Amino acid sequence: MSYVFTVSPDFSPDYLAGWFVFNTWLQRVSGLRFHLELMDHFPALRQAIEADRIDLIYANPHDAATLVREKGFVALVKPGDGADEAVIAVSADSPFQRIEDLEPGSRIATTGDPDVHLVGMILLEPAGLNRENVTLHRCDSYVLVAKCLFRGESDAGIFLARAFDELSRPVQDRLRVLVRSDIQVIHHYLMAGPRLADWVADLRDALIAMGDDAKTAEILKGLGVSRWEAVDEEEVEFMIDLMDTLSYSPA
Amino acid sequence: MLSDMNPADVSGDYREYTLDLFGVGPRRVLVTDEEVPYPDGRLIVSRTDTEGIITHVNRSFVEMSGYTEDELIGAPHSILRHPDMPRAAFADLWRTVQAGEIWQGYVKNLRKDGAYYWVKATVIPNVRRGRIVGYTSVRRKPERRKVEECIALYARMVAEEGR
Structure with a gap:
């Protein structure tokens, strides 16, 4: 079975090659087949999410809400390089x-x-x-x-x-x-969908260990990430609540 | 439990009020005329349980309130209540969030040192598996024109409350 992996279209073009290298590493370490499909713009991503085509995603905070609350995704890790400001x-x-x-x-x-x-x-x-x-x-x-x-x-x-x-x-x-801004709590997250539920723990462990090895740390560098950090469910829920307060505009 | 404000914490001349806080009872507060400007770019974030007891504060909350994190965690959120705020505003807040809706409004908060700061506050119920488990409050820098409107409005409301 092949899984679809995508990256939020807001990633820097400087890291395009890095995501392909990361995908190759991910397949080797997990034994799973991932097809990296990069979307040109946000509407294409939203359509893919809506159609349940995505299994693994480096998601921006805005899409994280839909993925967690409507699509059953769980956050695996976040980049350990500070928050999105x-x-x-x-x-x-x-x-x-x-x-x-x-x-x-x-x-x-x-x-x-x-x-x-x-x-x-x-x-x-x-x-x-x-x-x-x-x-x-x-x-x-x-x-x-x-x-x-x-x-x-x-x-x-x-x-x-x-x-x-x-x-x-x-x-x-x-x-x-x-x-x-100095908000401190808004992050991108690498998130796994329901079809990867059995692999969440293994994927998370492998991702967190990346920072410990010089070779895999080099792969992270290609993404502009210094290391992956573990996240728990409540941390993501908290961020989604916070984003909801910021999006709120009374009728 | 919420203790009275301590004159030793307050700088300059102050006025004394006794607030009747919901679920807490009377609290003596000491108020000065000093406004502390809201810091640019920051969000003040806190979470409470369903009873309004603070369970989480961010760094900006600690800095702006003047309290330590240890003093804030476990305290009722009304530790920030300023006597110039009408009771009706908070009654509306609680009615709204307990119904599962988002509340937004402008609030004058009282610091530990008796000074105050204005915020635009948004409070959202934290719904987990269909149940409200607490509330998150996010405050941001308000537009000054809105603050001026609220100063006049809240003064009228407080007067109508007979305080």
């Missing part, structure tokens, strides 16, 4: 010095990365900004968000903090951070 940045020569300087009608550059966008919109709230009173420019990558700011096409941009920190120095020098 967001940054609001402006062009270095922007007149905006703090979030509260932005006004309704602002043009906001963002990506299709759902949890980063959500946290970014929360960071804009103190300025009275919300989805009803801003113009969103959806970009395909964080580099394009930066370009939107350079060209003066947007007033502020929402970045995954890690992606912002990985922008080249010349690009970062042309930007200025207004605020950086």
